[in-house]
Amino acid sequence: NEAPSVWKYKDLLPVGIEPVSIREGGTPLYKCDRLAKKIGIRELYVKHEGMNPTGSFKDRGMTVGVSKAIELGMKTVACASTGNTSAALAIYGAKAGIPSVVLLPAGKVALGKIGQALMHGAKVIMIKGNFDDALLLVRELCDQEPIYLLNSINPYRLEGQKTIAFEIVDQLGFTVPDRVVLPVGNAGNITAINKGFKEFVTLGITDRRPKMTGIQTAGACPIVKAIKSGAKDITPEKNPETIATAIRIGDPVNARKALAAIRESSGTAESVTDDELVQAQKDLAQLEGIGVEPASATSVAGLKKLVDMGIISKDETVVCVTTGHLLKDPEEVISVCIEPVTVEPTIEALRKAIFS
Ligand SMILES: Cc1ncc(COP(=O)(O)O)c(/C=C/C(=O)C(=O)O)c1O
Numbered sequence: 001n002e003a004p005s006v007w008k009y010k011d012l013l014p015v016g017i018e019p020v021s022i023r024e025g026g027t028p029l030y031k032c033d034r035l036a037k038k039i040g041i042r043e044l045y046v047k048h049e050g051m052n053p054t055g056s057f058k059d060r061g062m063t064v065g066v067s068k069a070i071e072l073g074m075k076t077v078a079c080a081s082t083g084n085t086s087a088a089l090a091i092y093g094a095k096a097g098i099p100s101v102v103l104l105p106a107g108k109v110a111l112g113k114i115g116q117a118l119m120h121g122a123k124v125i126m127i128k129g130n131f132d133d134a135l136l137l138v139r140e141l142c143d144q145e146p147i148y149l150l151n152s153i154n155p156y157r158l159e160g161q162k163t164i165a166f167e168i169v170d171q172l173g174f175t176v177p178d179r180v181v182l183p184v185g186n187a188g189n190i191t192a193i194n195k196g197f198k199e200f201v202t203l204g205i206t207d208r209r210p211k212m213t214g215i216q217t218a219g220a221c222p223i224v225k226a227i228k229s230g231a232k233d234i235t236p237e238k239n240p241e242t243i244a245t246a247i248r249i250g251d252p253v254n255a256r257k258a259l260a261a262i263r264e265s266s267g268t269a270e271s272v273t274d275d276e277l278v279q280a281q282k283d284l285a286q287l288e289g290i291g292v293e294p295a296s297a298t299s300v301a302g303l304k305k306l307v308d309m310g311i312i313s314k315d316e317t318v319v320c321v322t323t324g325h326l327l328k329d330p331e332e333v334i335s336v337c338i339e340p341v342t343v344e345p346t347i348e349a350l351r352k353a354i355f356s
């Protein structure tokens with residue numbers, strides 16, 4: 001009865017060599033009764049992917065993707081990123097001993113993520129544009145050069161991320177939740193998790209799949225608009241804008257796969273405002289001790305909104321996936337929390353600050 005981790009499921013992963021691994025996966029599935037009570041549902045779990053070695057769920061895709069790069073004899077790996085993918089690629093590249101190149105949207109990446117990419121030795125290039133511009137460029141670069149592209153258009157990334165579903169089933173005692181709610185940016189993760197639940201049904205391990213529910217921010221929600229309008233494909237947004245810079249994406253590369261995942265699982269999609277996601281970030285931290293970066297909190301904010309709208313029943317068992325650690329974006333935290341008090345170094349000043 002091995003503890004959950006990505007490579008516990010190696011028989012379901014397409015890698016034939018000893019993987020490049022830094023003990024990714026096996027993240028906690030917290031039962032959140034206080035938060036469930038505030039939201040008004042019976043049973044809520046939070047799968048905290050911020051507890052991965054690099055602080056986000058990207059580790060799962062990168063351990064498989066970088067292992068595959070080595071297996072294929074690739075010499076260099078690259079990605080465009082809103083930050084977490086670049087942090088994970090730098091770290092797994094360092095572990096694998098191969099150089100990495102990362103393209104980031106200038107001025108729109110959380111400090112923690114830039115720090116990781118830099119310190120772990122990636123070649124960090126800031127693009128004067130947004131993530132979508134950077135993704136187009138890195139795809140052109142990898143078409144022209146013998147460089148292995150590791151954005152989530154690379155299916156090996158999704159293979160690793162599908163293990164989130166396997167672990168949820170494992171951790172719930174081989175039962176399946178009614179619904180999984182998660183943030184959606186480039187739309188790889190919702191696609192991957194849906195695939196994992198489908199594979200367990202195909203293998204006869206489980207007999208049903210959860211409703212996949214994707215949450216975006218009001219300023220960057222092409223998937224939500226397509227789901228609500230019944231459109232076959234998304235209409236790319238030119239100027240996505242949100243405090244949740246991880247999902248500030250206007251033209252998600254996995255859009256069609258994500259629309260299929262939501263529709264075939266009888267799921268849905270909803271958007272939340274930045275204020276709503278900041279409130280959820282505070283609720284997670286202060287009611288449950290779970291520290292997440294802004295994009296991650298959209299899952300809980302979206303759950304609350306869908307319950308309030310009567311779209312999600314109070315009797316559902318729900319898993320919210322929180323995708324990145326609070327420490328990734330300290331600037332946002334300082335900007336949305338009250339100022340710390342600064343006092344003279346005397347007991348009188350201290351008592352006044354605490355008890356007045
Ligand atoms: C914290 C956090 N939460 C949610 C998402 C959305 O996942 P996808 O819908 O699979 O894209 C991201 C995505 C980040 C990048 O796309 C990148 O790092 O380049 C994230 O960092």
